[in-house]
Amino acid sequence: MKILTTVKRVVDPDAKVRLNSDNSGLVTEGLEAKMNAFDQYGVEEAIKLKEAHGGEVIVVSIGDSAGTKEIRTALAMGGDRGVLVTADMSEIDPKGVADLLAAVIEREAPDIVLMGKLSVDSENNQVGQRVAAKLGWPQATFAFTCEVADGWATVGREVDGGTANVRVKLPAIVTADLRLNEPRYASLPGIMKAKRKPIEELTPDDLGVELEPQLIIQGYSLPPARAAGEIVDDVDSLIDRLQNTAKVL
């Protein structure tokens, strides 16, 4: 079975980000970066599928060349080889990411693609869906269970207020939610072995993809600073403040 999984390098979600001087972007220089949390579940599921069915796990990332670290992390967990598409992420929108991924997927022709449901930095939650649409493949998003047999995947999906069970015919796109599995820890021998696994570097040109963003971020602003609280004397003045100052009653 040929399994393709995707990883994105994101700024550590616990890091404190600052805006650049004209509020057009975030200052990420000097901040630690790591694998998008949801991608860890996708990678784990890909490796579990390989362990159950045999085959190969291909790890794909799009971003700057530092992203080899996130690919190698997935290779250290048990992936076989990597593909890094180098692109400037500040000039690329979810459609661009999906176009590039779809081009890689067409080249590799995997039986199944496992992705994170969204990336924790930009939280667009679009790429899996767009790739499926572009390729004309079925999709099962927000997976919390995934079984593969006889050319079909049976996927339990997290949906509002409950769960849904779907069957999708392979090849298909499955995006992982956080109850899907418990991602393994790469061991040091695994990390050292991953050093020798191949990572192919490609550009959008190599893939014949023209990047024309359709979504342009105009600017960012930080949430307003929290004002100091106020202690009121009695319930009447509390109600008065809620009605007339906060205007929530």
Place this chain on the structure above:
Amino acid sequence: MARLADHFLSEEHLIFREQTRRFVQDKLAPHVDEWEEKKHFPGEVYQWLGDAGLLGVTAPEEMGGAGGDLFYAMIFAEEMCRSGSSGLAAGVGSLGISLPPLIHHGTPEQVDKFVRPVLAGKKVSALGVTEPGAGSDVASIRTRAVRDGDHYIVNGAKSFITSGTRADFITTVVRTGGEGFGGISLLVIESNRDGFSVARNMPKMGWHASDTAELAFDNVRVPVENLIGSENGGFYLLMENFASERLSLAFMAVEMAQLAFEESMKYVQDRRAFGKTLAGHQVTRHKLAEMVAGIDLCRTYNYALAARIIAGDNPMMEVAIAKNKSVDMASEVIDQAVQLHGGYGYMREFLVERLYRDIRLFPIGGGTREVMNEIISKMILPR
């Protein structure tokens, strides 16, 4: 914040740090408060770490280790401290001070019998140097091993032995010859031998998750094949061992300072006094600035030093400098962190209170501040 020190690291080191952090934070950190209160961590922790391959990161592959360089051991020590309990780090870490003589100088049989099961998390080992009557002055230890056919008969006592109450064996410093450091040997003594006993688990100021034992040896018969290296050749092995212990204490101290800094950062941006947050007062911001500066300087020195050791140097003086400066910096930073927390800094439920108790050991253990200064001054002054 990406750090100057990280420029000494490869991509593999960074991946190892992320994976180890995830493991420690998921599996160990949630239990740390309980283990500190109970003054004990369960034996299965060794098994968890062994299964994750974290106990032998620098040991050779053919012994069941991962064959990594010194940075991997230091990163493991740092991340264990980030569990919030340097006592846990020390308890687990007793293998890091008791195995190296066996790894570097042990026979293949000793490796099979002692090294492999410890790296796999199946056995616990400890290092026994200090005695009730001799600490810094290692050359004057009195625990005696007298040859009797193909055995030694050991009599004496050891004190302050980390993991000593549960160790399956102790890498023990014994006197096999005359006075001074020419008469010292390293002998592996299993704790199930007749005449071996744990006299007591010593109650202490900090490092609560770890046990610290006083051990007694009463005519313990130990086979000669448990001798590490040559008879009366133990002192050199011991010196080699001290260097790596001191370096890891320096790394641990910096990480404890880092934790104190992180706790302070959270606290001062939240706690208000006189109409603004504590961080709104310039004096607080300057304290934080000095914390960061001290941490960064020491960390970068330590990483540079580790890189030199990996390259083959044996810088005794620099290891002593690293230990003293890192420990003094960390003691100061942690003291300031307690101060910034006000009354809460004195309370058990705040991490800085534990850090404050735990860091006090660092200028004492693994060679005191004064002993480090002796090493440095001997290197800089003409004899």
